[in-house]
Amino acid sequence: MCGIVGILGRDAVAADIVDALKRLEYRGYDSAGIATVQDGHLDRRRAEGKLRNLEALLNEAPLVGRTGIGHTRWATHGPPTERNAHPHMTDGVSVVHNGIIENFRELKDELTASGTTFSTDTDTEVVAHLITRERNTGASPVDAVHATLKRLEGAFALAIVFAGEDNLMIGARNGPPLAVGHGTGEMYLGSDAVALAPFTDTITYLDDGDWVILTRDSMDVRDAEGNAVERAVTKSVASALMVDKGNHRHFMIKEIYEQPEVISHTLSHYLDFAKGEVRDLSGSIDFSKISRVTISACGTAYYAGMIAKYWFEKYARLPVDVDVASEMRYREAPMEDGGLTIVVSQSGETADTLAALRYAKGEGQKIASVVNVRESTIARESDVILPTLAGPEIGVASTKAFTCQLSVLAALTLLAGKQRGRIDATQERRLVEALSEVPRHITTILKDEAPYEALAQDLSRARDVLYLGRGINFPIAMEGALKLKEISYIHAEGYAAGELKHGPIALIDENVPVIVVAPDDDLFDKTISNVQEVAARGGRIVFISETDAERAGCPIAASLPVPKCDSFVGPLIYTVPVQLLAYHTAVFMGTDVDQPRNLAKSVTVE
Numbered sequence: 001m002c003g004i005v006g007i008l009g010r011d012a013v014a015a016d017i018v019d020a021l022k023r024l025e026y027r028g029y030d031s032a033g034i035a036t037v038q039d040g041h042l043d044r045r046r047a048e049g050k051l052r053n054l055e056a057l058l059n060e061a062p063l064v065g066r067t068g069i070g071h072t073r074w075a076t077h078g079p080p081t082e083r084n085a086h087p088h089m090t091d092g093v094s095v096v097h098n099g100i101i102e103n104f105r106e107l108k109d110e111l112t113a114s115g116t117t118f119s120t121d122t123d124t125e126v127v128a129h130l131i132t133r134e135r136n137t138g139a140s141p142v143d144a145v146h147a148t149l150k151r152l153e154g155a156f157a158l159a160i161v162f163a164g165e166d167n168l169m170i171g172a173r174n175g176p177p178l179a180v181g182h183g184t185g186e187m188y189l190g191s192d193a194v195a196l197a198p199f200t201d202t203i204t205y206l207d208d209g210d211w212v213i214l215t216r217d218s219m220d221v222r223d224a225e226g227n228a229v230e231r232a233v234t235k236s237v238a239s240a241l242m243v244d245k246g247n248h249r250h251f252m253i254k255e256i257y258e259q260p261e262v263i264s265h266t267l268s269h270y271l272d273f274a275k276g277e278v279r280d281l282s283g284s285i286d287f288s289k290i291s292r293v294t295i296s297a298c299g300t301a302y303y304a305g306m307i308a309k310y311w312f313e314k315y316a317r318l319p320v321d322v323d324v325a326s327e328m329r330y331r332e333a334p335m336e337d338g339g340l341t342i343v344v345s346q347s348g349e350t351a352d353t354l355a356a357l358r359y360a361k362g363e364g365q366k367i368a369s370v371v372n373v374r375e376s377t378i379a380r381e382s383d384v385i386l387p388t389l390a391g392p393e394i395g396v397a398s399t400k401a402f403t404c405q406l407s408v409l410a411a412l413t414l415l416a417g418k419q420r421g422r423i424d425a426t427q428e429r430r431l432v433e434a435l436s437e438v439p440r441h442i443t444t445i446l447k448d449e450a451p452y453e454a455l456a457q458d459l460s461r462a463r464d465v466l467y468l469g470r471g472i473n474f475p476i477a478m479e480g481a482l483k484l485k486e487i488s489y490i491h492a493e494g495y496a497a498g499e500l501k502h503g504p505i506a507l508i509d510e511n512v513p514v515i516v517v518a519p520d521d522d523l524f525d526k527t528i529s530n531v532q533e534v535a536a537r538g539g540r541i542v543f544i545s546e547t548d549a550e551r552a553g554c555p556i557a558a559s560l561p562v563p564k565c566d567s568f569v570g571p572l573i574y575t576v577p578v579q580l581l582a583y584h585t586a587v588f589m590g591t592d593v594d595q596p597r598n599l600a601k602s603v604t605v606e
């Protein structure tokens with residue numbers, strides 16, 4: 001997946017394209033490039049690596065031209081080199097692409113057989129050559145694109161410009177999002193409205209299968225058959241302000257520190273603290289009539305879904321199936337008619353999660369989405385939107401969005417328990433109060449980062465790290481391991497503490513740190529038994545708990561204290577130490593914390 005942008009401007013557009021690409025870097029940062037139409041010809045600049053490399057190149061060799069397209073890449077086909085960087089072009093056509101052309105091999109063979117020479121390893125290059133071949137037979141740019149689109153299979157958002165056409169840009173959408181921005185005598189295309197926010201808040205979202213012909217003052221949207229279709233013009237609320245790091249070293253630590261505030265903000269949207277009650281913001285969901293909930297998501301959001309399963313089943317006595325979206329979309333799981341599917345996604349654009357949503361919809365499910373970006377495709381395709389109020393999350397490793405997802409799902413659990421007669425008013429008040437204390441507890445943890453900094457040096461030497469947790473804290477162990485892997489590149493696994501003896505215990509020796517998430521809940525003693533099994537084999541135990549490390553009854557290498565809290569909110573509190581541990585380890589090792597290698601913030605390919 002990648003970020004794309006296109007501008008039909010009044011003046012030279014390269015600087016504005018760079019500005020928009022900065023807002024899309026969350027979609028990938030393997031390479032970047034821009035092409036413009038200059039004096040009837042196409043010209044481009046491309047650079048491997050982050051956008052700043054392209055900026056440096058443009059300073060040395062500026063691009064002029066009032067019509068242009070730009071791209072920031074997350075490599076799918078072909079290594080992240082300058083050669084493979086977009087835009088891809090022939091003499092007559094230049095293309096940027098987000099997605100995967102799944103039949104590109106067949107198309108490439110066909111083109112090669114008829115004499116086309118390819119200069120990249122990408123799937124995208126076939127699009128430029130197909131359009132060019134059509135143009136060479138005398139087709140107009142519009143007809144050439146239409147004929148080409150009919151040949152493409154897979155997922156794509158495209159922006160296309162043409163030599164000799166200073167007032168024309170064509171976009172197409174099949175899968176990944178694409179928005180048109182309307183200016184005054186200017187027109188824009190972008191992967192999202194945020195990218196276009198500095199220029200316009202007047203946006204048209206294209207539907208799947210749409211393609212659009214733009215000039216500086218016209219928009220002509222067509223469906224797959226080429227018929228003109230109407231698409232609404234909306235006002236976007238995306239902010240033009242670029243979020244900065246404030247006085248923090250990285251976005252990730254800034255976002256960790258924002259948690260008390262954004263959790264508070266999110267909780268107060270769903271809970272009435274004064275009355276000790278949950279608000280009913282679920283729209284048309286009636287949990288008393290639902291017999292099963294399905295939750296689907298990817299990555300960190302999936303772990304939020306796993307935690308919700310424990311909550312819903314225990315407090316609302318409501319069975320939950322939870323599945324990673326990339327599996328759910330193809331599993332052909334039968335779903336109960338009239339059931340509820342909850343999808344969880346920070347970006348609201350994750351391709352697999354969107355596909356899981358569409359599958360569930362096809363199975364007659366009502367769809368509720370827990371999303372951070374309210375204008376996202378997932379939000380727009382849901383029956384009920386349950387927003388997280390985390391604000392923009394820039395660090396690729398999700399932190400505050402995760403704890404806000406948990407906040408929403410905890411509130412929803414209360415609502416479900418109440419509607420199903422499983423939570424009475426006294427219990428509701430107690431649980432609302434427990435949630436209201438979460439920001440204070442997190443603030444307490446954040447007051448002392450010294451133990452994390454000290455431990456980071458030790459962890460940085462490990463080849464493998466194990467995280468253990470039981471019950472509702474098992475997903476926290478998985479989240480801790482994921483955070484460490486993502487940003488420090490140390491291999492880590494999260495395991496259900498009781499499963500340790502069925503395999504991973506074979507890994508334990510004095511070189512393997514074992515991080516134990518051990519809240520003082522009714523499973524504490526069980527967890528401690530597993531800790532002792534580790535200690536007996538020489539493992540180095542890092543103990544994250546609200547209780548005294550001495551209760552472990554065995555040597556502890558390090559202890560990370562957590563404030564005493566109600567076990568209902570444990571996952572919200574115990575997440576913060578595993579975030580800090582991963583962060584400080586990565587900082588000590590000098591990795592690129594906010595933009596770790598090979599990852600992207602929003603994954604719009606499957």
Ligand code: G6P
Pocket residue numbers: 298299300301344345346347348349350353396397398599600601602603
């Ligand atoms: C990527 C990100 C993760 C995120 C996952 C799901 O892998 O790096 O941090 O958890 O996608 O993203 P979503 O936007 O759907 O929550």
